[in-house]
Amino acid sequence: MINNIITLNVYVQPNAKQFEVNGMHDGCYKIKIPAPATDDKANEYLCKAIAKIFQVPQKAVELHKGHKSRYKTLKINDPKHIPDWYDAQK
Secondary structure (H helix, E strand, O other): OOOOEEEEEEEEEOOOOOOEEEEEEOOEEEEEOOOOOOOOHHHHHHHHHHHHHOOOOHHHEEEEEOOOOOEEEEEEEOOOOOOOOOOOOO
């Protein structure tokens, strides 16, 4: 069986009031998160939120690139749900 893997390029805005996928920024999905960009808290929050959206366990979401950047690449293994805002062409 072949696993379906989605690559998600995001631009993260930490310290927001609430989580929100807010359009596009430089060809990436702009995501606002209510976590600080310190002690890996923003990355952890982002991975948990993306896992919930795509209905996968958190271990199925890998922060592939951008650990210390606002621009990040996530790999999502075998998503059970595809949100309306996701466009595979991006």
